[in-house]
Amino acid sequence: MQRSDRIGMLLFSLGIVLLAFMAGIFVALTERWPYRHFHDAWNAARALSAQSAATDLYTQTHLWRETRRSERGVTIRRPELMQKGYTLYTSGDGSYANLIDADGNILHRWSLPYENIWDQSPAGRAPRPADRIYWDKVRLFPNGDLAVVITADNDTPWGYGLIRLDKDSRLIWRYHVHAHHDLDILPNGDIVVLTHEFVDEPIPGFHGLQRPWLNDFVVIVAGTDGRELARISLADAFLETPFFEVLYLAPGYALGDPLHANSVQYIDESLAAAFAPAQGKSHQVLVSFRHPSAIALIDLDTGKVSWTRRSDWLVQHDARALLNGNFTLFDNVANYHEMNRSRVLELNPLTHAIVWSYTGNDEHPFDSGVRSSAETLPNGNRLVTESDGGRLFEVTPAGEIAWEFINPIRGGSGDHYIPVISAGQRIFPEFLDEAFRRQLAPQRR
Numbered sequence: 001m002q003r004s005d006r007i008g009m010l011l012f013s014l015g016i017v018l019l020a021f022m023a024g025i026f027v028a029l030t031e032r033w034p035y036r037h038f039h040d041a042w043n044a045a046r047a048l049s050a051q052s053a054a055t056d057l058y059t060q061t062h063l064w065r066e067t068r069r070s071e072r073g074v075t076i077r078r079p080e081l082m083q084k085g086y087t088l089y090t091s092g093d094g095s096y097a098n099l100i101d102a103d104g105n106i107l108h109r110w111s112l113p114y115e116n117i118w119d120q121s122p123a124g125r126a127p128r129p130a131d132r133i134y135w136d137k138v139r140l141f142p143n144g145d146l147a148v149v150i151t152a153d154n155d156t157p158w159g160y161g162l163i164r165l166d167k168d169s170r171l172i173w174r175y176h177v178h179a180h181h182d183l184d185i186l187p188n189g190d191i192v193v194l195t196h197e198f199v200d201e202p203i204p205g206f207h208g209l210q211r212p213w214l215n216d217f218v219v220i221v222a223g224t225d226g227r228e229l230a231r232i233s234l235a236d237a238f239l240e241t242p243f244f245e246v247l248y249l250a251p252g253y254a255l256g257d258p259l260h261a262n263s264v265q266y267i268d269e270s271l272a273a274a275f276a277p278a279q280g281k282s283h284q285v286l287v288s289f290r291h292p293s294a295i296a297l298i299d300l301d302t303g304k305v306s307w308t309r310r311s312d313w314l315v316q317h318d319a320r321a322l323l324n325g326n327f328t329l330f331d332n333v334a335n336y337h338e339m340n341r342s343r344v345l346e347l348n349p350l351t352h353a354i355v356w357s358y359t360g361n362d363e364h365p366f367d368s369g370v371r372s373s374a375e376t377l378p379n380g381n382r383l384v385t386e387s388d389g390g391r392l393f394e395v396t397p398a399g400e401i402a403w404e405f406i407n408p409i410r411g412g413s414g415d416h417y418i419p420v421i422s423a424g425q426r427i428f429p430e431f432l433d434e435a436f437r438r439q440l441a442p443q444r445r
Helices: 004-032 035-053 234-238 244-249 269-274
Strands: 064-066 074-075 086-092 096-098 106-111 133-140 146-152 159-166 169-175 181-184 191-199 215-219 229-235 261-267 284-289 294-298 304-310 317-321 329-330 343-349 353-360 372-375 382-386 390-397 401-406 417-419 425-427
Touching: 035 261, 064 106, 074 234, 086 133, 086 181, 096 133, 133 181, 133 425, 146 181, 159 191, 191 261, 234 304, 244 294, 244 304, 261 317, 261 343, 284 317, 294 353, 329 372, 329 382
Parallel strands: 181 261
Antiparallel strands: 064 417, 074 401, 086 096, 086 425, 096 106, 133 146, 146 159, 159 169, 159 181, 181 191, 191 215, 215 229, 261 284, 284 294, 294 304, 317 329, 329 343, 343 353, 372 382, 382 390, 390 401
């Protein structure tokens, strides 16, 4: 080949490369075909790379944290201040739930590995290893049955399913969807649960939205057999309402997961009458949305948001309407004190006033950037879950700690790590059927 021919071929090749480069820029900017195919393939490859790189259970998952304290089990017990009852909790080190007494003794334990339920994730992929799968939130029935939300670390979607077990941990039914974070039991025994999945449809007016993006849903399933009875898209619930702009408040890091629902509470007739934003209407749910730092009521009959609220809390969890007309939530990081970022807030929904708060102190630091909850007890105390600390504690209205429990499990070199506790709940003996209650007894460790 002559020198002039080689130069011509080189210029021709450079021209092809330049045209391809310009075409790539045009496709990327306009998102025309085949942008979606390359974009999705890139995101999938990046996710797989990140998942394979997260190999250390203790430092590269959200299931374990560095141990803050050496104590284990019950460290504070003041019966004169406590609300009597048992405590139910889940732990980040496995697929189980424990029911303990006030001394920290295990009275009953439910356990069922994921591999004994399904051999794939709801997305049809190989599931995460067993030590990356755990029971996120559970709800107890009077007869000892347990409804369980299963999640997995470092997988997206991370919701792995909803199951119901009997008191002996035998599977009653299973619902294989991306159930995540929270559930509640309706008065008729049906279950409301949060699910999520990737969707590709745009949100009108949301020009920065990544696609595909993770949408959240509220789903009602039959308590008897796990059949899906109703399903509402939470993004769609905001559209064509006065509250649609909440959709656009996601921070830059969350443009692929704009809502990130993390708690759901069913509004029954009693709560509807007491909680003014419900306007006397039951069959609604109160949902917490982490990324826009908002809470909202969704009418299950219309599928639309009927009320929403934002304030100076940040990436909150566990929004709960109360029979006194107020609501509580766990404000994860807006206290703005080093090692004491978290708050529990009780607020008036009409005036926005903080009616009560707990913020911790130097003696009892209070800090959990993820998960966590605060349950209001009949005597006015709060059972608080500080997930990142692997800690449960009961605090009085005056701010005194009446009871404290530190997860006794440790892991890693020198027992340097503690598993998170997702959300503790107080269970009252009179709630349980007598037959199940008679079986409760301290177990040998």
